[in-house]
Amino acid sequence: MHGPHTVGWLLTALCAVTGITCLLRARGAGPGRRSEAGGEAAMGLGMAAMAAPAPWSGTPAGHTMSGWVFGALFGAMLVRELRLTATERHTAAPGRHLHHLLGSAAMVYMSLAMTLGPPGGAAAHHSAAGGLPPVTGMLLVYFAGYVLWTGTRLMPAGAAPGSGPAAQRTAVPPVARQAGVAAGCRVAMGTGMFAMLLAL
Numbered sequence: 309m310h311g312p313h314t315v316g317w318l319l320t321a322l323c324a325v326t327g328i329t330c331l332l333r334a335r336g337a338g339p340g341r342r343s344e345a346g347g348e349a350a351m352g353l354g355m356a357a358m359a360a361p362a363p364w365s366g367t368p369a370g371h372t373m374s375g376w377v378f379g380a381l382f383g384a385m386l387v388r389e390l391r392l393t394a395t396e397r398h399t400a401a402p403g404r405h406l407h408h409l410l411g412s413a414a415m416v417y418m419s420l421a422m423t424l425g426p427p428g429g430a431a432a433h434h435s436a437a438g439g440l441p442p443v444t445g446m447l448l449v450y451f452a453g454y455v456l457w458t459g460t461r462l463m464p465a466g467a468a469p470g471s472g473p474a475a476q477r478t479a480v481p482p483v484a485r486q487a488g489v490a491a492g493c494r495v496a497m498g499t500g501m502f503a504m505l506l507a508l
Contacts, residue, residue, distance in 0.1 A: 315507065319359035319500055326496040327352025333490060344404070347388065348493060351411060354381055355500055358415070364422065375423025382415035407454065407494070414447050414501060418508055448505050455498040462488055462495065 330349035334342045357363070363374035389409040440448075 313361040313365075315503070316359055316361040319503055320356045322496055323352050323356035323359055323500045326493050326500070327354075327356060329489065330493055333493075343392075345490070347385070347392075347408060348490075348497070350385060351408070351415070352493070352497055354378070354385070355415065355497065355504070358419070359500065359504060372423055375419050379416055379419035379423060382412055382419055386412035386416055388412075410447075410450065411497070411501060414451075414505070417443060417447070418504060421508055444505055444508060448502060451498045451502040451505065455495055455502065458491055458495050458498070462491055 327349045330345045330352055334345035334349060337345055358378050363378075364371055366374075386409070389405065389412050393405040393409050
């Protein structure tokens, strides 16, 4: 992505940790949850690879090739999410499939923008007046709203009964499978998506 290399490597680290956490969530989960966590892991690790400055720092031909490779990768994820959205539209969490669908579409959009734009600059993705492209602006608004909305739902409402030291000594599930970790991963990926769109 365009922008300072330090920001790119920080985004890479954030997305990589998120992807690995999703992989850990998939272990021992039921079939539905495993598929969902696996898809989120693939998205997180793919975002980490795309945010790394290395693929975009080489020759123009390498820059273009990187864009097409990422476009194909996230295009495959988009097809998968389209299939899941169509076949599981009556599940308890249809909005989650739509969010994953939009995330995959956003990554395809960014891959194509990076491929078709000039290496080292984002002038081709901005309007003639230097403003923000409408698609980028809409995606920024969506992911900013998603992160804020989901983040506020993760805030503790207060200590629950039985949360004292005695309760803490009981068996605790692995951290990656505790309540709120999945939503936390989605907040992290949404934040990464927002930052990548800003750096586009």
